Amino acid sequence: MSCLGELALPLIGAPMFLVSHPELVLAQCLSGIVGAFPSLNARPADQLHAWLAQISRTLALAREEAPERRIAPYAVNLIVHSGNPRLEGDLAACIEFKVPLVITSLSSPGDLVRRVHAYGGRVFHDVISVRHAEKALSEGVDGLILVCAGAGGHGGLLNPIAFTAEVRRFWGGPLVLAGTLTEGRHILAAQVMGADYAYMGTRFIATKEAQASPAYQQAILEARAADIVYTDHFTGIPGNYLKAGILAAGLDPGHLPARGEKPDFGKTAAGEPAKAWRDIWGAGQGVGNVSDVPGVEELVTRLRREYEAAKSRV
Numbered sequence: 001m002s003c004l005g006e007l008a009l010p011l012i013g014a015p016m017f018l019v020s021h022p023e024l025v026l027a028q029c030l031s032g033i034v035g036a037f038p039s040l041n042a043r044p045a046d047q048l049h050a051w052l053a054q055i056s057r058t059l060a061l062a063r064e065e066a067p068e069r070r071i072a073p074y075a076v077n078l079i080v081h082s083g084n085p086r087l088e089g090d091l092a093a094c095i096e097f098k099v100p101l102v103i104t105s106l107s108s109p110g111d112l113v114r115r116v117h118a119y120g121g122r123v124f125h126d127v128i129s130v131r132h133a134e135k136a137l138s139e140g141v142d143g144l145i146l147v148c149a150g151a152g153g154h155g156g157l158l159n160p161i162a163f164t165a166e167v168r169r170f171w172g173g174p175l176v177l178a179g180t181l182t183e184g185r186h187i188l189a190a191q192v193m194g195a196d197y198a199y200m201g202t203r204f205i206a207t208k209e210a211q212a213s214p215a216y217q218q219a220i221l222e223a224r225a226a227d228i229v230y231t232d233h234f235t236g237i238p239g240n241y242l243k244a245g246i247l248a249a250g251l252d253p254g255h256l257p258a259r260g261e262k263p264d265f266g267k268t269a270a271g272e273p274a275k276a277w278r279d280i281w282g283a284g285q286g287v288g289n290v291s292d293v294p295g296v297e298e299l300v301t302r303l304r305r306e307y308e309a310a311k312s313r314v
């Protein structure tokens with residue numbers, strides 16, 4: 001059994017700003033893979049209580065009704081940063097609801113780890129460098145998520161083989177690989193490289209349960225890896241975005257000023273100022289392998305089939 005319990009697949013549905021809401025998370029957990037959402041998606045802040053109550057109640061009921069069914073735990077993503085005024089309140093809600101897995105990103109989690117461990121929860125920290133991995137481990141995290149080159153959101157620059165190999169030299173515990181994974185054989189590839197779990201974001205934007213507009217989903221279906229722009233222009237942190245959203249905001253994706261200059265977000269078709277993530281869509285280089293918008297259950301069934309087929313093929 002994995003450290004996250006009996007899963008249908010060693011897979012975590014990655015938390016995505018604006019995209020991951022309870023509908024997506026519940027569909028992922030009920031399909032047997034870990035579902036996750038950033039706490040900041042619950043707005044206003046007290047909405048987080050309602051979401052946690054809904055998710056924990058629905059999963060508990062489903063487990064009661066079918067004890068033999070593989071229902072995965074859920075995770076909440078907390079952005080650890082001095083610029084996140086909600087961190088303390090959102091952590092308090094996670095403690096109150098005993099959220100099984102807390103995924104921390106940006107800065108290392110520090111004292112948060114002790115507070116999550118106190119109720120029996122686990123903390124996985126998301127990193128883009130070996131130095132950050134070492135720091136998070138020194139603070140007692142239970143698992144690492146290696147966010148590699150081409151990943152959607154604030155992706156890193158390291159190659160997954162090099163990154164996994166280097167971290168495995170000093171860390172034998174739970175390891176998650178992220179970046180451009182979109183099909184069942186990629187989950188097996190992550191395991192073969194030394195990870196325990198795969199982490200998929202972009203693939204789940206194109207699902208029926210995702211909170212993504214039809215235009216965003218269509219842009220994902222049409223995009224190829226070459227249509228992904230890596231820039232720190234919009235948030236000050238390098239990230240991967242769809243060219244289509246940048247163009248629609250009237251900006252030139254080839255000439256975005258670097259960090260330090262005043263970011264220009266362009267305008268929406270309605271003439272309003274465009275917003276990062278809502279109009280400037282995030283996505284990873286795996287887009288070129290996404291060509292439909294299935295329901296989550298159908299997608300997980302397909303991923304399982306592909307994973308098993310890849311296992312027997314190799």
Ligand SMILES: Cc1cc2nc3c(=O)[nH]c(=O)nc-3n(C[C@H](O)[C@H](O)[C@H](O)COP(=O)(O)O)c2cc1C
Nearest residue numbers: 014016017038105151152153179180201202282284
């Ligand atoms: C639209 C979008 C929003 C994201 N928002 C967050 C976030 O709020 N917090 C976070 O830790 N990671 C965020 N990520 C990164 C994902 O959790 C994950 O690392 C990434 O999607 C994995 O790469 P993939 O998209 O190539 O599968 C986001 C990714 C995308 C595509």
